[in-house]
Amino acid sequence: MTDDQPAEARQLLKTGGHKYDHGHLAVIAGAQAGAARLAARAAMRIGAGLVTLLPPSDALARFHGGPDAVMLHPLNEPGGLEAWCKARRVSALLIGPGCGIDRAHALLPAVLASGLPAIVDADAITALAAHPGQKLRPEIVLTPHEGEFKRLCPDLTPTDDPDQRDTVARRAAQRWNATILLKGPVSVIAHPDGTNWRHDASDAPQLATAGSGDVLAGLIGGLLARGFDAALACRLAAWVHAQSARRFGPGLIADDLPEQIPVLLRELA
Numbered sequence: 001m002t003d004d005q006p007a008e009a010r011q012l013l014k015t016g017g018h019k020y021d022h023g024h025l026a027v028i029a030g031a032q033a034g035a036a037r038l039a040a041r042a043a044m045r046i047g048a049g050l051v052t053l054l055p056p057s058d059a060l061a062r063f064h065g066g067p068d069a070v071m072l073h074p075l076n077e078p079g080g081l082e083a084w085c086k087a088r089r090v091s092a093l094l095i096g097p098g099c100g101i102d103r104a105h106a107l108l109p110a111v112l113a114s115g116l117p118a119i120v121d122a123d124a125i126t127a128l129a130a131h132p133g134q135k136l137r138p139e140i141v142l143t144p145h146e147g148e149f150k151r152l153c154p155d156l157t158p159t160d161d162p163d164q165r166d167t168v169a170r171r172a173a174q175r176w177n178a179t180i181l182l183k184g185p186v187s188v189i190a191h192p193d194g195t196n197w198r199h200d201a202s203d204a205p206q207l208a209t210a211g212s213g214d215v216l217a218g219l220i221g222g223l224l225a226r227g228f229d230a231a232l233a234c235r236l237a238a239w240v241h242a243q244s245a246r247r248f249g250p251g252l253i254a255d256d257l258p259e260q261i262p263v264l265l266r267e268l269a
Contacts, residue, residue, distance in 0.1 A: 022049030023091040023225030029055040034064040035098030035214040040216030045261040078110035092224035096121030097214040117224040121217040136178040179230040189234040201242035211254025
């Protein structure tokens with residue numbers, strides 16, 4: 001299947017309710033603040049009711065300065081994550097952007113054991129790849145680019161052929177029992193039940209810029225927090241991501257992407 005505008009796009013619009021009705025995303029951050037802050041901003045723009053950044057305490061000062069709507073809470077050890085998530089009514093987790101590989105190795109098991117929908121991105125994919133054969137859950141989303149995909153599945157090599165990309169993404173989703181978003185100019189979203197979708201953003205080459213993937217992870221995370229199932233969250237996020245880039249045009253940097261979302265949502269309304 002190929003997605004242009006998903007038929008479900010209007011579900012992105014809020015229809016009222018309390019902030020907790022629209023979910024709480026926790027972003028496990030590392031010492032590099034920029035990537036996690038980009039993801040958090042995108043999650044807020046796509047409608048998550050609350051977003052909290054969880055950096056290590058010795059990096060907390062680097063995360064001040066906005067967006068002011070994003071909350072901060074230090075997280076040093078994995079042991080406190082589950083209790084904190086329950087106390088703060090967290091509905092989804094994101095680990096990877098700017099996390100650092102060592103920190104991702106330490107905290108990823110707690111994320112996977114939480115029972116919450118989660119996105120495993122960037123450094124956390126590298127951490128996960130050290131545990132081949134691990135079975136996850138369909139509400140866990142893995143968002144590899146091609147290099148990261150090869151770490152997850154060394155025997156599967158994506159090519160430019162769309163049908164072959166579909167095949168390797170489906171095999172990876174079934175192998176890990178997770179939802180896969182294989183990133184590229186033509187992205188493939190694969191569910192472990194064997195279903196897959198393509199999203200063509202080859203007409204938006206400006207997405208090839210630092211931080212673009214962090215924004216995409218934040219969009220998926222915000223939608224998971226809102227209660228969207230993993231495959232639909234990926235499909236809608238990929239569409240919003242590409243449409244935002246098309247709308248901005250040449251000269252795009254990743255910081256520009258979340259700021260296009262309000263216009264896009266107004267058009268849907």
